Every structure is written in C-alpha cells, then in structure tokens.
Amino acid sequence: MDRRLSLSIILFFIFLLLFITFTLISEYKNMENLREEYPNIPEKAYDYRKSNLNIWAINLILKFLVPFLFLTTGLSKRIGIFSQGSGRNLFWTGFIYVIIFSVIDLVLALPTNFYSSFILKHRYGLSNQSLYRWLEIVLKNFIINGLTFSLLIWFPYYLMYRTPNRWWLYLGILAIPVIAFVTFISPMYIDPIFNKYTPIEDDVLGIEIRMLLKKSGIDDAEIYRVDKSRDTKLMNAYMTGVFKSKRIVLWDTTMDKLDKEEVLSVTAHEIGHYIKGHIWRSIILGGLFYIFLMFLIYKTSNWILMRSKGSFGFNRLYDIASIPLMILVLNLYMFFASPIINANSRQMEREADAYEINLTQNKEASISSMLKLYEESLSLPRTSTIFKIWYHSHPTPEERIEFFSSYEKD
Numbered sequence: 001m002d003r004r005l006s007l008s009i010i011l012f013f014i015f016l017l018l019f020i021t022f023t024l025i026s027e028y029k030n031m032e033n034l035r036e037e038y039p040n041i042p043e044k045a046y047d048y049r050k051s052n053l054n055i056w057a058i059n060l061i062l063k064f065l066v067p068f069l070f071l072t073t074g075l076s077k078r079i080g081i082f083s084q085g086s087g088r089n090l091f092w093t094g095f096i097y098v099i100i101f102s103v104i105d106l107v108l109a110l111p112t113n114f115y116s117s118f119i120l121k122h123r124y125g126l127s128n129q130s131l132y133r134w135l136e137i138v139l140k141n142f143i144i145n146g147l148t149f150s151l152l153i154w155f156p157y158y159l160m161y162r163t164p165n166r167w168w169l170y171l172g173i174l175a176i177p178v179i180a181f182v183t184f185i186s187p188m189y190i191d192p193i194f195n196k197y198t199p200i201e202d203d204v205l206g207i208e209i210r211m212l213l214k215k216s217g218i219d220d221a222e223i224y225r226v227d228k229s230r231d232t233k234l235m236n237a238y239m240t241g242v243f244k245s246k247r248i249v250l251w252d253t254t255m256d257k258l259d260k261e262e263v264l265s266v267t268a269h270e271i272g273h274y275i276k277g278h279i280w281r282s283i284i285l286g287g288l289f290y291i292f293l294m295f296l297i298y299k300t301s302n303w304i305l306m307r308s309k310g311s312f313g314f315n316r317l318y319d320i321a322s323i324p325l326m327i328l329v330l331n332l333y334m335f336f337a338s339p340i341i342n343a344n345s346r347q348m349e350r351e352a353d354a355y356e357i358n359l360t361q362n363k364e365a366s367i368s369s370m371l372k373l374y375e376e377s378l379s380l381p382r383t384s385t386i387f388k389i390w391y392h393s394h395p396t397p398e399e400r401i402e403f404f405s406s407y408e409k410d
Helices: 003-037 043-072 075-084 090-123 131-152 154-162 167-193 204-216 252-257 260-275 278-308 320-360 363-376 385-391 397-406
Strands: 197-199 222-226 237-240 247-251
Touching: 003 043, 003 278, 003 385, 043 075, 043 090, 043 320, 075 090, 075 320, 090 131, 090 154, 090 320, 131 154, 131 167, 154 167, 167 237, 167 247, 167 278, 204 222, 204 260, 204 320, 222 252, 237 260, 247 252, 247 260, 252 260, 260 278, 260 320, 260 363, 278 320, 320 363, 320 385, 320 397, 363 397
Parallel strands: 222 247
Antiparallel strands: 197 222, 237 247
C-alpha cells in the first residue's frame, strides 16, 4: 500500500471521528435547548435519544471499518480462494463467497442490532416483539438479502471481466428497470413474508379512504391493514407499489391509536406521495444517480487497487475478493451523498404534507396526528441541524407542525 493511499485512509477515519464528535456535541447542545423550550418532554425521551446516538456512532464506524479489515487482513482473499476451490465457475464462486461474507457480517452486526432493535425498544416500552419474532425477522432478512445477492453477484463480475472499462455504465443503465420491477413485486411477494396484510374495504374507515382515493383519481389502489402490533407500539402508514401493485398500507397500531380523522390525514399524506409522482421520481432519479455512483465506484476502486500494490491479495477488480472494496467505496459515496438524497426526500415530504391539507381540509387532524406520532415514539421535536441535514428523510416534527399551522389551503 503506497503512502498516498495510507494517508487518505488515515485522514478519512480522522474525519469520521471528528464528524461523529461534532455531531454528538451538536445533539447534546440541541437537547439542552429543547429542555428550556419544551419543559414537558419526558426525561426518558432524552435518554432514548442518547442511547440511539451511541449506537449510531458505533454503526457508522463499523460501516467502514469492517470492509476495510476484510481487505487489509487478507480475510477477503482467503474467502475468495476457498470459494473458487479447484476451478469452480464464476456463479458458484460468487455464491459461496457471498454466503460466507454475509454470515460473518451478520455475526459482527448482531450485538449492536440486538441492542438497538430489541433491548432498547423493550427498555423504553416501544416494542411488543418476542425474542423468537426478532430472530425470525433477522433470519428472513438475512435469507432474502443474502440469497438474492449471492445468486446475482456473478453478473456484475462477469461484466467487469468482459468489459473492464464499461461495466459501470451497463449496470447503471439496468438500474431503472430493476428498481421499477422491485417496486412492483415487493408489495405483493416480499412484504407478506414478514407480516400479514388484510384488506380494509367495507368498514367505515375503508369507505372514507376509498373516497379520498377516488377524489385523487387513484381509486384502483388497494387498502391494507398490516399487523405491526406484533412487533412494535409505534405508528406508521405508507403507499407503495406501481401499476396494479399500488396500495395504501396502514399499520394496525396507527388505526388503533389515532381517531378516524387523524388516520385519514395520515392516509392523505401517503396518497400525496403517489399523486405528486414521488414513487416514479424516486425510481428515475435513483436510476440516474446509480449510473453516476457506479462510475465513481469504478474510478475510486481502481485507484485504491492500483495504490494498494497487492496488499489486499488481489490486483484485478473482477477478483471476487474485491467485494469488500466495492462495499467500502459504496458506503463512502453514500455517506457523502446523504445530505443531497435526504434534502430531496424532505422536499417530497413537504409536498405530501401540502397535499394532505388540501385533500382533507383538516389542519387540526394533521397537527394532532403528528403530535401523537412523535410523542408515542419518544422522538424529540427536532434534532441538531447537522444530524437533520445528514440523516433526516423527513422534516422534523417541529417543522411539520409549524408547516401545518401556517399553511394556507388552496
């Protein structure tokens, strides 16, 4: 590994530690200000926020440290040699490598995942999940993601081998149809693996939601209730799918804890995402971004590989052992792209909020539902500016309530 690469790696990890330190200082300062502005916020909401910040900091470091150690310790190369065996073809080499890599990654991530998604949620009264159910979801996610990744990994590596200077473009061009296809099939075939979805058409709420859909011109969308109460006490709703798979999904906790007008407001917000074209915008912009991202990964990975001078145990990007290198570079660019991605997401949420008000003509229900949503989840009215810019896909609850209060209906 040459001096320039070593220096770049050291500087990045120093930057990462400084970013974490500055963000934590900003978050603690923000919490001090909130104590003065919102004296009724319970102390456990601050304790929960602090615990989540600690997990966030650890996970952010591990996101870069784990693939880096796979490379520098030679572990990736050893897994690659084992996967290739005595002349296995690319498909089986990639399949075996990804399975081994995924198992190791799962084991490394398990402690923080268990603590954040199970221990903390139960400690603060936000979860109904049994240990068996938690393990079930972890294993299902592992099987679906790991199996999909392992079955498909041969294709990009085949392109890298056949067209080492153009593979990124071909993968990028394929992104839009692939994202659209996944968006179409996921609501019908993937989501039901994790939860039970029940149509709600004939009761009073279902009829009124159907009226909102008809008023919006998408009365062919389905309406479902999902049994999230077996996992959580939190509330949510979303609209997903395209064409025949588009549907409104309401968590049963949302239907049970909000009154009818509040549920209709939440539903109107989700309808707004579809009417404003946010699903298709995300697919198209995501595809275009993916082309650019693939180009950056191609250039940066080759630069790192050239300057590593064989210290990773391989010299060609199409070596299956380069998977951690690709993941490391992907995480790097996704980290720096987060402010732009989330700024676009927050803008779409504002548009959906405006649509919600215009569709229901009920500001009061929008405000009360938002208050219940964030209070029930022990969320704070706002985070620090830097955390919002980097990680918030939605405006803060404080911003949304202010928007609802001051918005002039069309």
